[in-house]
Amino acid sequence: MSTNVxxxxxxxxxxxxxxxxxxxxEMAPDVQIEAVGGAPGGGFGTDVNAVFAACERVESTCERVVLMADLGSARMAAEMAIELTELAEDGTPRRVIGPGPFLEGSVAGAAKAQTGAKLAAVVRTVASALEMWREHIKPENTVVLSPATGQSEGFQTQVTVVDDEGLHARPxxxxxxxxxxxxxxxLINGVAxxxxxDILLLGVKKGESVIISSPDPHxxxxxxxxxxxxxxxxSM
Structure with a gap:
């Protein structure tokens, strides 16, 4: 299986x-992911040529590339890789910066790409990783509602989570x-x-029960x- 991004x-x-x-x-085994780290001669730094080469390798199998960068010259190199490449035939960018934290954004974005999602959806998912660090999003302040409650349409059922990791990481x-x-x-506990x-933010652990639902009558x-x-x- 190959993915679009x-x-x-x-x-x-x-x-x-x-x-x-x-x-x-681990979350996205079918997504092509290239790691570029360190200076050309070794040690900490950024190798611009290596970034360009990595983009070309990804483009040999994927239509679009998301570049994730941690800081400083790494981001500059990623931006150069975007600026110095041609647009796709439809006039849209072939390469984009991932607008989210390096680790969380990379993992969440790759997981979304694994589903076959297009570039816009993957980028939105990368950006959503920022929400984990916003002060106003805290588990104790989160109200979870089930849209199926009190509605004449839709269906819901309760299930106990058995994965050792709960609903974290690969599960x-x-x-x-x-x-x-x-x-x-x-929906799971009222979120997508x-x-x-959204699943990670629920913080569900092994042995806890969740509500799986759909507002769709079918x-x-x-x-x-x-x-x-x-x-x-x-994950079993």
Whole structure:
């Protein structure tokens, strides 16, 4: 399987670039992810030529490239890789900067790309990772509502999470992918089940119960599919 969007991760440290790429690959095994870290002669820094070469490798299999950069010259190199490339045939950018934190944005964006999402949706997901760090988003201040409650349409069911990691890391990515494959909107505790970041913000642990629902009048079967997968263990 190949995806529409690939990633180039640019860091001052080769260890950091590789570690983040490895983590993202756990959530998105079919997404091409290139890690670029360190100066040309070794040590900390940025190798502009290596960034360009990584972009070209990703473009050999993907239509679009998201460049994630940690700071300083890494971001400058990523911006150069964007400025010095031609637009796609439809006039849109082939390469873009990922507008989110290096680690969280890379992981969330790659997980979204794994679903086959187009560039705009992947970039929105990268940006949504910023929400994890905003002061006003705290678990104790989050009110979770189920849209199916009190409605005549829709369907919901309760399921206990059995994955050892709860709904974190790979289980969250797998749940988001499964939900995105359904023909209707799927919610988990009232938030979008096809959004890895929304799932992570719920902070669900092993042994806790969640509500899987859909406001769609024909959503019973998709809800049961997602609930069954969750009850069986997503990463087992």
């Amino acid at each position: 690939g990633f180039v991760l640019v860091s001052h440290s080769p260890l950091v670039a590789t570690a983040v790429a490895d983590l993202a690959a 969250a990515a797998l749940l988001a992918q499964l939900a995105s494959e359904q023909p209707c909107t799927i 089940a096809d959004s890895m970041m 959503g019973e079967e998709p809800v049961r599919i997602v609930a069954a997968a969750l009850a069986a263990g997503l």
